[in-house]
Amino acid sequence: MSNVEAKPVRAKDLLGAIVANHYQSAWDAKNAGEKVGWCASNFPQEIFETMDIKVVYPENQAAAIAAKGGGERMCNTAENNGYSNDICAYARISLAYMDVKDAPELNMPQPDFVLCCNNICNCMIKWYENIAKELDIPMILIDVPYNNDYEAEEDRIAYLKGQFDYAIKQLEEITGKKWDEKRFEEVMEISQRTGRAWLEATGMSKYEPSPFNGFDVFNHMAVAVCARGKKESAEAFELLIEEFKQNIAEGKSTFRGEEKFRILFEGIACWPHLRHTFTELKEAGVNVVGTVYADAFGYIYGNTNELMQAYCSTPNAISFERAVDMRLKAIRETNCDGALIHINRSCKQWSGIMYEMEREIREKTGIPTAIFDGDQADPRNFSEAQYDTRVQGLVEVMTANKEAK
Amino acid sequence: MDKVYTLGIDIGSTSSKCAIISDGVNIESTHIIYKGAGTDGMDIVVKEALEDLNMEPSDIKAIISTGYGRKSFEAADKTMSELSCHAKGASFIFGPIKTIIDIGGQDAKVIRLDDNGQMQNFVMNDKCAAGTGRFLEVMSNVLHVSLDDFGKYDEEAEDKAPISSTCAVFAESEVISQLARGQDVRSIIKGIHQSVATRVAGQAKRIGVTPKVAMTGGVSRNMGIVRALERELDVDIAVSDNSQLAGAFGAAIFAYEYYLKSMKGD
Numbered sequence A: 001m002s003n004v005e006a007k008p009v010r011a012k013d014l015l016g017a018i019v020a021n022h023y024q025s026a027w028d029a030k031n032a033g034e035k036v037g038w039c040a041s042n043f044p045q046e047i048f049e050t051m052d053i054k055v056v057y058p059e060n061q062a063a064a065i066a067a068k069g070g071g072e073r074m075c076n077t078a079e080n081n082g083y084s085n086d087i088c089a090y091a092r093i094s095l096a097y098m099d100v101k102d103a104p105e106l107n108m109p110q111p112d113f114v115l116c117c118n119n120i121c122n123c124m125i126k127w128y129e130n131i132a133k134e135l136d137i138p139m140i141l142i143d144v145p146y147n148n149d150y151e152a153e154e155d156r157i158a159y160l161k162g163q164f165d166y167a168i169k170q171l172e173e174i175t176g177k178k179w180d181e182k183r184f185e186e187v188m189e190i191s192q193r194t195g196r197a198w199l200e201a202t203g204m205s206k207y208e209p210s211p212f213n214g215f216d217v218f219n220h221m222a223v224a225v226c227a228r229g230k231k232e233s234a235e236a237f238e239l240l241i242e243e244f245k246q247n248i249a250e251g252k253s254t255f256r257g258e259e260k261f262r263i264l265f266e267g268i269a270c271w272p273h274l275r276h277t278f279t280e281l282k283e284a285g286v287n288v289v290g291t292v293y294a295d296a297f298g299y300i301y302g303n304t305n306e307l308m309q310a311y312c313s314t315p316n317a318i319s320f321e322r323a324v325d326m327r328l329k330a331i332r333e334t335n336c337d338g339a340l341i342h343i344n345r346s347c348k349q350w351s352g353i354m355y356e357m358e359r360e361i362r363e364k365t366g367i368p369t370a371i372f373d374g375d376q377a378d379p380r381n382f383s384e385a386q387y388d389t390r391v392q393g394l395v396e397v398m399t400a401n402k403e404a405k
Numbered sequence B: 001m002d003k004v005y006t007l008g009i010d011i012g013s014t015s016s017k018c019a020i021i022s023d024g025v026n027i028e029s030t031h032i033i034y035k036g037a038g039t040d041g042m043d044i045v046v047k048e049a050l051e052d053l054n055m056e057p058s059d060i061k062a063i064i065s066t067g068y069g070r071k072s073f074e075a076a077d078k079t080m081s082e083l084s085c086h087a088k089g090a091s092f093i094f095g096p097i098k099t100i101i102d103i104g105g106q107d108a109k110v111i112r113l114d115d116n117g118q119m120q121n122f123v124m125n126d127k128c129a130a131g132t133g134r135f136l137e138v139m140s141n142v143l144h145v146s147l148d149d150f151g152k153y154d155e156e157a158e159d160k161a162p163i164s165s166t167c168a169v170f171a172e173s174e175v176i177s178q179l180a181r182g183q184d185v186r187s188i189i190k191g192i193h194q195s196v197a198t199r200v201a202g203q204a205k206r207i208g209v210t211p212k213v214a215m216t217g218g219v220s221r222n223m224g225i226v227r228a229l230e231r232e233l234d235v236d237i238a239v240s241d242n243s244q245l246a247g248a249f250g251a252a253i254f255a256y257e258y259y260l261k262s263m264k265g266d
């Protein structure tokens, strides 16, 4: 036997394996004749995790397809089928996939039912309704109305709780699997552990320099979306925390080069242009230390009522005041020098508020901001030159601010 | 002591502008050519500016390029965004100013400066030709009126035709139907200027407009737009014959600062 030492397992590899396993187990279930669903990213995963029902996430698939260069092809397919290019590119990619049923970038089983939750947007309802109608499969909807108050009040919680129970009943009928209260307790506990570890890991960008490259969060997020209720996910994020701690102790980071500036990146990543958007920042020594994603998938709750609260509090479902506070908190905790704001042609829900958000950020924190146009998945809505000029302008203001200090 | 010459080149989408200055303050030579990024325009303006002074490229101590095509000018020591360069150049031309409105070939920007002339923040148009020089070019083609005459026509207009579309394609058909209805070309032009001004003013109001306000970029030569913006924002807007060169001046001044820093070994 050779005495080559086994390489230590890295969190990154574990996280990659969890995503791969997530898709594989959905295929296995499908091949074994089980019912498999398509599910919205912020649907209460505790339900099907408890019932051991396999689902896959069209948003995650669409992001992967877009990141690997298939966004334009799929968007064109959807548009040829009559969908407007004004609707969300995740929706277009998913509707195209439902039709062509093949994407070399990432395949996943076709659905036997869809689980929709509109706590991120209402475009989702029509998107899922169309899938359900075209494929003649059931749709389960959990309706979370936009909350104009700061917290979700009792009436909203009760409304959600009623739908939660009804969703369980529907799923029992569709899949023949049973609800188990004890297992539910366990799933809540594991999900909590994952949520806490995710928040702690992403929160470590408050250290200067940050122990990690902010764009890593975009990738790790897949696990926070697809596998929050799995023990392996909690463990992988806990390992990530350890690695970050070690980076801090050794003054290292997965951000290569000097971290000259620290920014908030507002909005969804431009998946088709991820490399360009990243490289331009990296070359100027800009690391992303603040994102809204970090908090978006860190569901923290102590009981079922709080769980309902948490699902009413996804970033796109909360009041504007609370959304502003979320950004201000991220900027202050991580000591950002500037903010880069993505006006995402696809996501009206997230972009419509951004002009006012930009003003609030600028006036309340005094940091410079830059806005660029882009799209999370349709590559046609982004211009490299436009992005570069705005990033360079932002860097120049941040440089002058530092020199003036 | 010998003078220190530095060069700034602003390579826009439709034109290239070059300025050579000495000791960071004296304008020695300037050139503009209506050939932008991706053409030989940048080489021509630099060559002409050098020839004016009987100079060789090696006589220039530092070069900074800016504008849409800034990355393609290989002789540059450094690139800087047109935002910073316009801020710097406009302060040089106009003295202390707080707000700059710059409308170029394919973008419109509003820049806010602090008391020291340092860029504090900026907003730019979203990815759309509305409110940019390109929009005006499309209109000039439809109307068969040279852009150089737009300001004069605007001044002569007796009224203002409403142009409500901000989209260049929609506005084009709106203008054509106005023409078909026999609307006077001068009032159509005045309406076009109003449409651009409304759009840019909306952008400016987002970061706030504090006097003194100056306008830079090629479109600042069009007094029709300047007047429409003054009405829309209710402020006086300073313009200069050198407005179009603001980016190149700014780049040349930054090049001088860059040279001083490199001499200090920073």
Ligand code: SF4
Binding pocket: A088, A089, A090, A091, A120, A121, A122, A123, A124, A316, A346, A347, A348, A349, A350, A376
């Ligand atoms: S990207 Fe925006 S529009 Fe698309 S599904 Fe997500 S929240 Fe909805």
